[in-house]
Every structure is written in C-alpha cells, then in structure tokens.
Amino acid sequence: MIRTAARPNPGKRPVAKGQSIPAPVGGWDAVSALADMPEDRAIALENWFPTPSDVRVRRGHIQHCDGMGSSVVDTLMVYNGLTAATSKLFAVTNGAIYDVSSAGTASATTETVANNRWQWINFTTSGGKYLWACNGTDAALHYNGSVWAEPVITGVTSSDIINVNGHKNRIWFVLKDSTKAAYLPTGSIAGAATTFELGGLFTRGGFLVAMSTWTRDGGAGADDLAVFISSMGQVAVYAGTDPASGTTWELIGVYDVGPPLGYRCFNKVGAELMLLNLDGVLPLSKGITLDQAAQTQVTITLNINSAMNAAARLYKGNFGWELTPYTKGTMAILNVPIEEGQTQEQYVMNTITGAWCKFTAMNANTWAVFKDNLYFGGNDGKVYQADTGAIDVATPIDAVGQGAYNYYKSKGKLKQWKLIQPLLTTDSDNRPAIGLSTDFRDNATLGTPSSTSSASALYDVALYDTDVYAVEGRTVADWSGISGIGQCASIHFRSRTGVVGETGDVVMRLNGFNTIHEEGGFF
16 A cells, blocks of 8 residues: 555645634743643743743843952842841852942952851841851851951851851851751840750751741741751751740651752742752642652642752752742742853742743852842852843843643644734834744744834933834734644744843733644645
C-alpha cells in the first residue's frame, strides 16, 4: 500500500474557526505535562510579569549608587528610623560599609570589614532604634541612626555570631559552626549572652544555620514561636518567653524538612514565615504538619517545581539565595545564584495570584526594599534601583514567553492556523514578535520585535498645536498572518520594550490572543 502525503479532502471543505486564548495570567508552569497544562499557564515566561488580568513586561533598573570600587555588593542593609528622613540604606562591598541612601556617589562610613556577607535585623529598645548586624568573621556591629559601633558582648565571641533574630524583645544569635544559639537580656543590644544548646535535638547532625519567629494562631490569639533550623533540615520549635525558665519555655517539636539554602533562608511573605530550602519555598505552617516527602506539594513554588528543584541542586552551594517580599510591586523575589558573583536570575511570584515568572538580565547578589522602593547589589560594585524605567540602564528589556499547548476544543482534529491577533495595551509603538509551535515541537519562528518610542510632551512645557501629546495606555489589536499545521498549538511571543535614552516607564501589557484556523478537510 502506498501512503500519500496529507492533503485536503476534496469532499469536505475546511471550516474556518475563531478562538480566543487568554494571556498566561496563571504564570510560568514547570510542573504540568505539556499535554495537560491549563490554558492560562506558560511553558516559559521570562521578563513578563503575570497580573490578575494580563501579563506585562517588567520594568527596568537604573544605577542608584557607585563609587565603591568594582567588587561584588554582597549585602544591602536597611535601617528603619522613626521617619523616612532618618532611615538609611547601607551596602557592604570591597571590605567596607557604604551609605547608599541617596542616589549618586556612595558615602563611605568609617567601618572596614573582612567579610562582606552580613545578616541583620532592626531592633528597638528604650534607648533607641538600632540596625544590628553580624557575619561570623568580624565583630558584630550596630548602627543607632548616626554612628556604627561594636556592641560589648560577653559570654560568646562576637566574631562567632553569624546570624541574628529578634524574638520577644530579645536579640538571639546563631554561633557559626556549632549547634548553639545565644541570647541577650530583654531589651538589650549588648551585655552578657547566654548560650542555648540545640545539638541534642538535631539527630541528623549538622550545625545551626538560622533562627526566626513564627507567628501562629493557637486558638486563643496569636503567639510568637521561636524556630531554629539545622544545616540538615531539622526544625526545632519552641514556645515561651524566658529560655532560662522551664515553666515559661517549652519545646513544641522537632520536624524534618529539606536542608536550607544559605543563612538567609527565612523570610516573611505576608503573615506567613517562609523557609527557602532544597524543596522550594515552604510555608512553615503547612510544611511541618506533613511528612517530608509530601512537603513539596505545599510549597509556594509548586508550579515551578522542576525548575526550582534543578536550580537548588545545581547551585545550592552558591552565595546569593534569598527571598525578598516587595509589597508595592506585589512580588516575592527569589534570587537564584547561577554563578556566584557573576550571573543571577530571579524567580518571581505575584503575591496576589501566586503566579510565577522568571526575571533575567538583573545580576543581583542581594535585594532590599528601602522606602518602599526595590534595590539590588550588583556584581560590579554598584547598587541599582529596580522596578523603574523602560530599560535596564542602557539596554532594552527583552521579554519572551510561550503559552500552553491548546487543542482549541477539538482534540484529535488536524488544524491549519492562518491569522493571529495579539491584544495589547501599550503607550508606545512597540509590537511583539509572534510565532507558533505545533504538536509539542518547538518549531516556532520568531522575528525581531519592533521597539520605537513615540514623541511625548510635558504639561506646561510643550507648545500647543506643535508638540505631540504623550500617548497613554491604548489597546492595539492588529491581525498578522501565521502558519502552522497540527492538532494543538502553542503561541510564542517576544517583546523588546524601551529604547536607549527613553525615560519613564513604558506600558506593554498582553491581554490575550484571537486566532483563526481552518479545521476539517484534511486526511
């Protein structure tokens, strides 16, 4: 029997059908099978941020401070004063602490350090507000709003303090390469430290990595629990106020989780204490109630589990892992250090919807939120402000995405795609490049997206009837020809937003697609 190539059936005319495809507001999906992925998810979503109604190209970043040499900026620390005017942002790089509160050239403080990687907290006493910091190499430091100083601590060696936490009006320490914590008297930033041994609880071995505070509603109002984690992933949870008293301090339990990723493994997103470990980002309230094998299913990184799992195992030893909540941008930013001090990317979650995406081209070693704005420390001795502007310093932002494969409500039927209409909201003349992959083959051809800026005028400066007014967000819905034959298809989209020299943000939101395909008349 001779088989012939697929050709239209002359006895049946193809039927043209239209279909609307939503924007991938469900975010990046690195866990679902390609054949069973929800249509509002994306196989890839790089530099596109999913919102509840659309996906938008992320904003850019600008240089905030230089003048600190060319070494990696490993730490950003925020001092929260009584007012915004008294608050400070500090960067640690090149063996020194710099004041980077204002844009421009950084101001060097008098503090020189041997280790640029610090952990820190803000702590308030009757004597004032303090930024308290440690790194396990240098003596601990604190800043009181005007000067840095070394707190006088007895009972432990100050340079052994590698992590710090404020819990129930006490400063607690983690002592490096040990299973010991230590704490100061209540309301104190210095003084006699009392050690607290946890080694007997850590049956897997390892050393103490971090401590945090978990606010839990126990049924009669919220209570703050002390949480300690070992390098092997054992979590000890205590309740109470005075660790020296058996009547006011008790062990709640010891729980097994995945090993933590670095000393900055704890952070709060909303009211939930999150643990960054080999299994992903684990909400502690859900994780410790489950067997370790099931904990992945309750991580907030579940939708990107495959990517998260691979990154954690490949780069677990690299410095730079941390989770930063950014409330103004409705983001939780998970920093992924691919090559320490060289290349980083970010897995970013929309805190409203739980949808994920990936940010690239922002090589950040550390992040901080200062006066509600987002900053990161670069690999080049500079501090940058993120989530602002239309470009990355002097480089247009390249955003690429690929939607889920879609059978267009007719599995098993061959289709031929003819036209596509991306639905955009934009304030510029930028247009994305569109391509199509069929039947799980990555065979899309993408051109170069257009990237031009429209002339804009400033109020009270522009000349009437001469200058062009700025274009606000408008809907663009141009049809384009597209080619593809298969049973299912995935839409690729790429945008290059912003041009060098352009100022301000550029709006580029993708609301969805309309497509036209022919169905029937084949085989």
